[in-house]
Amino acid sequence: MSRTGSNGRRKPPTIHDVAREAGVSRGTVSRVLNGGHYVSPAAEEAVNAAIRKTGYVVNRHARSLITGRSDSVAFLLTEPQERFFEDPNFNVLLRGCTQALAGHDIPLLLMIAGTKDERRRITRYITAGHVDGVLLVSSHSGDPVAEQLRAARVPLVACGKPLGQSSRVSYVAADDRDGAREMVRHLVRSGRRRIATVTGPLDTPGGTERLAGYRDVLAESGIEADERLVATGDYSRASGESCAAELLRRAPDLDAVFVASDLMAQGVLSALRDAGRRVPDDVAVGGFDDSPAALDTRPALTTIRQPWDRISSEMVRVLLAQIGGEDTSTVILPTELVRRGSA
C-alpha cells in the first residue's frame, strides 16, 4: 500500500498509487481532486475509497509547479517597531485571518519586514510568485512595499486605509470617522458641551479620521470648535497622560474628553485623577478600540469597538476575490459604541 524507501521512511503515496488502487487513470483522480466535474459517480466513489485507503494527500509543490499558484497567502507586517505586536487588536486580526484562510485550506505565511533589507528580501520572495496574495498590515503612509507589490500586480488587501497613496490599493477598515461621531454624539447627548479630544498621530488614518468625526459632531450640534480642546498624542499611555494635563491647563472647564485610543485613555484617566477630577461626574471620558485594557480601568471605559473579527474575514474574502481575478474595492465596516462607566 505504501512504498518504502531505502532509509525505511515511507514514501507518501502519489496520484499514481491512488489511480492504480482505484483502477482508473491519473487524469480521473486529478479531476476528482479538483471538483469532480466530468467524473462518473462510480469512478468518483472508487477514487475516494482509494484515497482513504492509501492515505493520499496531494503534493502541493507538484501542483503549484504546474498551476503557477501556490495556494498560500502572506500576512505581511511592515513595521519598524514592535507596535503591532503590543496591540491586542493585532492578535485578533492575525488569528482571524489565519482561521478564515484555514477554512479555504490555505496556509498563512507570516512575514515581518522591519528593516530595509528585510523589505527587499520579502518583496523579492513575494513577487517571485511564492504566494498568491498579500494581506498587508502597515500604519505607514507612503509604504513602498505596497507600491511595489501593486506594480508587480500581486493581489493585495490592506488593513486600514493606506494614507497618502494615490494608488488604488484595496483595503478593509472600520469606519473610524463614524465611530468617532458616535462617541462624540454620545457625549453631547449626555449633556457635555466642552468636549476635548486627544487624537492619534495625524499621519495615521486613525488620527485624522477620528478627529474629523469629532469635528463633524461639534459642527452638527452647533457647539463652537475650540482648538484649545485638541491635543495630539501618539497612541501611548504616557502621551494620553501628558495630553490630558495639557488640555486641563489650556481649558480647565472641559467636561468631556474623546480619546482616540483606549491606551491613551488610560493615561487620560490617570491625569484626571491626579487633577482631582471625578470620572464621569466632572469629566466624561470616551475611548476607542475596546481593548482589554478598557475593562481594567476604574471606571471601566466607554469605548468604540472595531469589528476585528469581521475585518479579518472581509480581508480574506476580498483577497480571495482578487486572486480569483475580480476587481475589488474597499470595504468599510461599522463600529459599535460600548457603554461602560466612564461616559
Place this chain on the structure above:
Amino acid sequence: MSRTGSNGRRKPPTIHDVAREAGVSRGTVSRVLNGGHYVSPAAEEAVNAAIRKTGYVVNRHARSLITGRSDSVAFLLTEPQERFFEDPNFNVLLRGCTQALAGHDIPLLLMIAGTKDERRRITRYITAGHVDGVLLVSSHSGDPVAEQLRAARVPLVACGKPLGQSSRVSYVAADDRDGAREMVRHLVRSGRRRIATVTGPLDTPGGTERLAGYRDVLAESGIEADERLVATGDYSRASGESCAAELLRRAPDLDAVFVASDLMAQGVLSALRDAGRRVPDDVAVGGFDDSPAALDTRPALTTIRQPWDRISSEMVRVLLAQIGGEDTSTVILPTELVRRGSA
C-alpha cells in the same frame, strides 16, 4: 530578457534563462545556487551577473518537488481558547521565531488547531511533508498532536515542557522553578516570613514548577510551609483578585505574595488595595512574566523576566538541527529578576 505570456503578465525567468544568459549549463547554475562547490570562479561570476540581470528567483516548488524538503516551518498553536493570543509573551515568541527563521530564509506558516477537526486537517497537512518541521506551542498536557507528529517522525520542538508525556519531545523553556526560587528568595531576603503564593493551573508546567520553586525556598530558609498560604488561580486577572481575597481571609497575617503571573498579580494588587493593605509596606508582591502590564501597576511590579527572545531563537536553532538530522534534546534558559516597586 523576460518572456511574456499571452495575458501580458511576465513569466518569471527560469534557471534555463540564467544559464543561457551566463553561457553555461543548468547544472552549473544550480551548483552556484546551492553553495558554489565545484564551480570555477569565472563561471560563478557569470552566473551571479546573469541572476542579477534577469532578476531570477529560484522556484521553490520545483526545488521542493525533487528534494522532498519544503524549506518552510510550521508554527503550530494547539489551543482551544484564545489564551495565547491574549498573552503578550506569545507575541514576542511568534515574532522572534519569524525573525530567526527569516535569517535562514525560511518562511513560517502559522497554524491554529483549535478544534478536533482542525487538528486532524493540520496533522494531515504536516505529515504529508508540506513543512520540514514544527514549532509547537501548547499548554495542554497529553496533546495528541505532539504524539502523532512525533510518531510520523516530523521534526518537532515544543515551547515549554510538555506535561505528562512519556515521549521524547525536545523542548525549550525558561527555568520556571529557578525563577520562582529567585523571586521567593528575594522576598525572604527583604525580611518577609509569611509568604503566600497564587499558583497557575496545576496541569501546566508554569503552575507546578513555580509552586515547586516556592516550596524549595521555604524549605531551604527554614520557613514553615502553610497550605493556607497557597491558592490556585487560572492566570486570569480576576482569579488573582479572588485568590488574594481568599488568602487574606485564610491568613490575614501574610506579608508577601508570590504570584505566578503578572496578570494575576494585577488582580492581587487590586484585592490588597481593596483590603487596605499597602504595597510593598504591608505586603510585598512578586509577579512572573515581566509583561507590559507589570509597568502599568502602582507600584510597578517586581517580576521575573523570561528570556523570550532567546527562547524563540533557541527553538529555531534546535528545530533546524533536528531537521538536519541531529539528535537534539532539551534547552533550559535562565530567568532574570526585575526589581520594581512592589517588592
Place this chain on the structure above:
DNA sequence: TTCTCTACTGTGAACGCTCACAGAGCACGG
C-alpha cells in the same frame, strides 16, 4: 609518454502533478 587524480561542466532523467487533447460511448435530431 601514459596513467591517475582532481576540478569542473553538461546532459538526461526524474520528482508528482495538471493540462490539453484525442477518443470512446451514448443519445438525439435530421
Place this chain on the structure above:
DNA sequence: CCGTGCTCTGTGAGCGTTCACAGTAGAGAA
C-alpha cells in the same frame, strides 16, 4: 444512416528544478 453534441476517460507532454552520471581538461606522478 450520419452527424453533432454531450459526458466521461486515458495519455503524452511539460512545469523548473536537482541529482547522478558521464565526460573533459589540466596537473602531477610514474
